[in-house]
Amino acid sequence: MNHQYYPLRTVQVTRYVTPLREGGSLPALAEADDGFLYVLKFRGAGQGVKALIAELIGGEVARALGLKVPEIVFAGLDTDFGRTEGDEEIQDLLKSSVGLNLALHYLSGSVTYDPVVTTIDPVLASKIVWMDCLLTNVDRTVRNTNMLMWHQELWLIDHGASLYFHHSWDNWEEQAIRPFAKVKDHVLLPQASELEATDSAFRAILTPERIRAIVDMVPEEWLDGPETITVAERREVYAQFLITRIASSAIFVKEAVYARKSLI
Template identity: 45%
Template structure:
């Protein structure tokens, strides 16, 4: 399971993200970018962050370490921004944190080079999870200590917003024409050869086991959290086998 920490200090809101994450300090003295259960996108965004982040890590991609953060709803009472106060009050309990990469730079495809192998691995992974939020407009990539790190996977696996239509949704092609790394001749075929065999039932069971049960409870159509975990795994397993043939928009 993800490491559990307790937020001890709310440092500042981070207004770069649409979900208004915040920077917090925890009882392990670490600093984390906190994504709130009370944000407008809801707990499914956090589930997507866990599934995609932990899957990417197991496939060898660089992802800031994820933790669960227990938040006291009164922690931000001294925060002068009423919007932030409201978000903190509505997010008491288990939230998601990721290591704060101090000094990281936002990726600019005009300023940095990415080799075709690494670009291919990232594009293939984004196709697998149907990441619609890694475009040149909003790369959701960071450069830290000279290496490329992936962040922000809340806008992935759109099929989990409509479980009855999951099969049709997960079978769709992936449009990579606006992908932030499309200009770097991503070697998707090599990535598929390397990564697809690693996406097994066992791997996905391990990944989905990292989702906090409280974020899975009460989902309509599912009797138990484990049934929902299996529902997350199935489309990813099927998609891994053939998604490289359905990536569109690369020249």
């Protein structure tokens, strides 16, 4: 599974189509200068650029693992954009999001994954559970699956709630080797009977070089924060967090297997 890393494409947003109210971060459907529609995630939204960093790293880790994720692009917003927007809340959001944002290709005609309607096979379920344990993604529950069915295939969206260690930097080393207790709420855990086999396959794919290539995609301007840590140090923390977590994946796999046994 040799995935070559190319720089992400950059598009300019030309038209704000409609807000997508179901997201906590007020994402929007927008059109870009390449003629395509995108789900646009704003740097000016509640979690700021940290949600965009999690979205980018999470989405590209999923892609490296052979899971289906809509194309992720950088989306530029210029200062004139949104002046004609009538809604004050949206206008404020657009103003505070001038510059580089993140967008995912819009899967027109897709439907939200419903576990009652569609059963996912054990191998795919195990892959997604393993990855969400790695990323500490709290947002793949029955209430909010963040998965879409499109052309009869399962697509993963919305990794912005991943990597929650980055909301407080001080103990990331300890967080890197913690089990992922929230796995017990994962919508696919009941089907995930192949976690051990998945673990050895995925550890072989996510080498330190592969992780660094993904983390290197994060724009410098997103890594500049109020903390006393430099951009380069911050980038290194993201890489080290994931490399450490993969090296000690037995910890979160054991937790997931245990949580599954108590479910079924």
